[in-house]
Amino acid sequence: MSGYFKDIYTGGKSLLIGLGVTFKAMIRPVVTVQYPREKIDVTPQIRGHIELVKYGENDAGHNCLVCGMCAKNCPCGCLTVDGERREGVKGKVLTVFHYDFTKCSLCGICVESCSRTALTFSNEYELAGFSREEFQFDLIKRLEVKK
Amino acid sequence: MQQIIDMIQTYSLLRMLIAFLCLLAIVFLNAVVMGYLERKIAARIQRRWGPMEVGVQGWLQMILDGVKMLAKQLIVPKDADRFLFRLAPLLCFTPVVMIFAALPFSSALYGINLHIGLIYIIAMASINVFAILIAGWSSNNKYSMFGAMRSVAQNIAYEIPILLSLLSVVLTTATFDLQKIVEAQSGILWFAMYPNLFVAFVIYLIAGCAETNRAPFDLPEAESELTAGFHTEYSGFGFGLFAVAEYGNLFIMASIATIMFLGGWNGPFGLGSGPILGAFWFMLKVFVLMLVMMWVRWTYPRVRFDQLMNLAWKYLIPFSLVNLLITAFLVKMI
Amino acid sequence: MATTTKFQTSDKHRFLLNMGPQHPATHGVLRVILEMDGEYAMGIDPVLGYGHRMQEKMAESRAWPGFYPNTGRMDYVGAMPFNHGYVALIERMAGIEVPERAEYIRVITSELNRISSHLLGIGAYVLDLGAFTPILYAFDDRETILDTLEDITGSRLTYCYFRAGGVLKDIDDTFIQRTRAFIDHFRKRLPMYNDLVTENVIFINRTKDIGIITADMARRYGVTGPTLRGSGIAYDIRKSEPYSVYSHFEFDIPTGTNGDSLDRYMVRIREMEQSLRIIEQALDKLPEGPVMAKPKKVKLQEGDCSFSVETARGVLTYYLVGDGSEVPYKLKIRVPSYSNLSLLEEMCTGMLIADLVSAMGSLDLVIPEIDR
Numbered sequence: 001m002s003g004y005f006k007d008i009y010t011g012g013k014s015l016l017i018g019l020g021v022t023f024k025a026m027i028r029p030v031v032t033v034q035y036p037r038e039k040i041d042v043t044p045q046i047r048g049h050i051e052l053v054k055y056g057e058n059d060a061g062h063n064c065l066v067c068g069m070c071a072k073n074c075p076c077g078c079l080t081v082d083g084e085r086r087e088g089v090k091g092k093v094l095t096v097f098h099y100d101f102t103k104c105s106l107c108g109i110c111v112e113s114c115s116r117t118a119l120t121f122s123n124e125y126e127l128a129g130f131s132r133e134e135f136q137f138d139l140i141k142r143l144e145v146k147k
Numbered sequence: 148m149q150q151i152i153d154m155i156q157t158y159s160l161l162r163m164l165i166a167f168l169c170l171l172a173i174v175f176l177n178a179v180v181m182g183y184l185e186r187k188i189a190a191r192i193q194r195r196w197g198p199m200e201v202g203v204q205g206w207l208q209m210i211l212d213g214v215k216m217l218a219k220q221l222i223v224p225k226d227a228d229r230f231l232f233r234l235a236p237l238l239c240f241t242p243v244v245m246i247f248a249a250l251p252f253s254s255a256l257y258g259i260n261l262h263i264g265l266i267y268i269i270a271m272a273s274i275n276v277f278a279i280l281i282a283g284w285s286s287n288n289k290y291s292m293f294g295a296m297r298s299v300a301q302n303i304a305y306e307i308p309i310l311l312s313l314l315s316v317v318l319t320t321a322t323f324d325l326q327k328i329v330e331a332q333s334g335i336l337w338f339a340m341y342p343n344l345f346v347a348f349v350i351y352l353i354a355g356c357a358e359t360n361r362a363p364f365d366l367p368e369a370e371s372e373l374t375a376g377f378h379t380e381y382s383g384f385g386f387g388l389f390a391v392a393e394y395g396n397l398f399i400m401a402s403i404a405t406i407m408f409l410g411g412w413n414g415p416f417g418l419g420s421g422p423i424l425g426a427f428w429f430m431l432k433v434f435v436l437m438l439v440m441m442w443v444r445w446t447y448p449r450v451r452f453d454q455l456m457n458l459a460w461k462y463l464i465p466f467s468l469v470n471l472l473i474t475a476f477l478v479k480m481i
Numbered sequence: 482m483a484t485t486t487k488f489q490t491s492d493k494h495r496f497l498l499n500m501g502p503q504h505p506a507t508h509g510v511l512r513v514i515l516e517m518d519g520e521y522a523m524g525i526d527p528v529l530g531y532g533h534r535m536q537e538k539m540a541e542s543r544a545w546p547g548f549y550p551n552t553g554r555m556d557y558v559g560a561m562p563f564n565h566g567y568v569a570l571i572e573r574m575a576g577i578e579v580p581e582r583a584e585y586i587r588v589i590t591s592e593l594n595r596i597s598s599h600l601l602g603i604g605a606y607v608l609d610l611g612a613f614t615p616i617l618y619a620f621d622d623r624e625t626i627l628d629t630l631e632d633i634t635g636s637r638l639t640y641c642y643f644r645a646g647g648v649l650k651d652i653d654d655t656f657i658q659r660t661r662a663f664i665d666h667f668r669k670r671l672p673m674y675n676d677l678v679t680e681n682v683i684f685i686n687r688t689k690d691i692g693i694i695t696a697d698m699a700r701r702y703g704v705t706g707p708t709l710r711g712s713g714i715a716y717d718i719r720k721s722e723p724y725s726v727y728s729h730f731e732f733d734i735p736t737g738t739n740g741d742s743l744d745r746y747m748v749r750i751r752e753m754e755q756s757l758r759i760i761e762q763a764l765d766k767l768p769e770g771p772v773m774a775k776p777k778k779v780k781l782q783e784g785d786c787s788f789s790v791e792t793a794r795g796v797l798t799y800y801l802v803g804d805g806s807e808v809p810y811k812l813k814i815r816v817p818s819y820s821n822l823s824l825l826e827e828m829c830t831g832m833l834i835a836d837l838v839s840a841m842g843s844l845d846l847v848i849p850e851i852d853r
Binding site for chain 3: 448451
Binding site: 107 | 614
């Protein structure tokens, strides 16, 4: 019989304490941010899609020597790198750098395996599109647009 | 203008029509306002914003939700009982309007004042069970049937503590007439301030919460177990009517509590209350009670079904019976 | 397509209820076919495979470094220990020496990930029971961890941060400051969870003596993790076969007594406190040095090798068979949730459906790691 009343007492007290917790939360400020109108600054370390690093002194604007290690090491097969030899230029000139973002898993193996750090992660996190073709990036053209 | 007022005063049919339209408007307005407030309060408890897009702080959200619901296709599932399926939301909604007609918003604002007001209201509130059972059965869906059967057992069990706790007040005032009960509290003390009637007040709040299927007793619509329970198969305005009826029931539960225990349309400590000011006090008390119900909903997990029955039969009913005895004793002696 | 054939019952008043792949209470794409007698679940048949992605086959068709991103995708909630297991397996097989600073960083990030995984686990559990607010408070705390880890790894959820020989990027002072601030903040938040959930009479009634797993039953099914520790057996790979630098730290293994859902929940809460202790000690003792061993070309030698780590859900084992080239011949991944799910039938026969939901939530399953 005493257990009956003790149950009621401890139960009721725990319920009132719980109400107190939510009341305190009600009067504290809101922690969410209304996204399209207010944006939070993201850290520069986030992994967006891959892009070529801008090198000012080079004519082409990038540092790639078309060795193809990134394309070979990519586990998802999303990079296509091709170049041609031109007269008067030492080594190959980059002509095609096709990047299929629909297959990329953002692992970073291509960034690590480049011996000249020609690739890096961008900071784009607001990518949304209407078709798959929008995510077939041509990295050389993107570099020129950035210039 | 004078002609219109004369016409209203002579034709009681016209008076009834106007009163009916006003009641419908109040019921829907209540659903809109309480729906919006529920979402905002839930959001603030969870430290987020709630509806913010349409209108300043999102106040148009519920109206646009209503428009969306009206535009949806009313799907009747295959092999469902068509007549019963369409009947259930109406059967849930009609008693709500009929009860609103009998509530005294102030000394002059009421639909109709019945001598047996309280009995009429409780009888109408029991039709809710029937509507939920029809909805669950006619949906031809196992989940809906589960929800409906749980709801029937729950509602039947919790009507007893409601009746017993309200009976304590009736014993004290010796009448079922709602206006007279409110007038009996026009002094300094409301009924909730007497100790035995305070216990009845608490029991009534818990049992009322269970009767209107609100959390923590919302098993008939348990979202994570039964994917929406008895109204799984309803889309569009059928579901809208269930939601309006639920908020209407919440309003009715809170207003019975204020009428019987918190002084109805009287002001606190005997402050003045006329025909209009009384309505203001009444609505204020009802809103405070409804906000407390919402606060409770977003704090606690759901009670399991047999624990719910346990609570009713082993805790609420003995307490309310003993309380009734004590009240009868006090009424006789004092 | 499994329609169950094991429920050929002639009992006319029993019916089959399908908690299908899309259900709010099964954490992921799990299908459970229940044979119901009124509200009691008399027969239980889980159907898996709705999320099979052939991770093990992918490991056999690319060079071993190409599997790094897959490790983070299996259990996306607690991905660091999955990374750790694979990387440590390659290191064991090829005999690579990892610098000590890298090991300490691995332990710190794994323990932070364990806290965030437990927060999500208990939040989702209480959501199944019907309380809509504690999960949002848990997610609020989790945001700090996710932001802190995003600063060094670049991802919030599916980490691909460990490499064979160390970690990708070194941690800096901001990381250490933020982690210390988080430890202080979280220690003050834990009493709030106590008030709101653990002491609540409704919650205790929903979880006490529900879903009891006896120690014997746990041993028979090979259950590990907090599910096992709730039944009283103090088995944790971090203490019994210490890997990385866990032997340098002092921490307890919380256990329960009854093996019911409440005990498993309490074990998770106390494990979060122990993880805070480990992170504090690791930050105090953090040595200086490089974070990556000198790179060398690794060809997987012929023969097999295995490595076990303790994830947030239990023991994870990677087993690799090499054939002398860079592409593994076979990779077998033993995930903890698979064994934890297998005792669902014995534990839950004859329970009310509300109790079934509560017991399943307390196992803390993540279905993508079961289906791989």
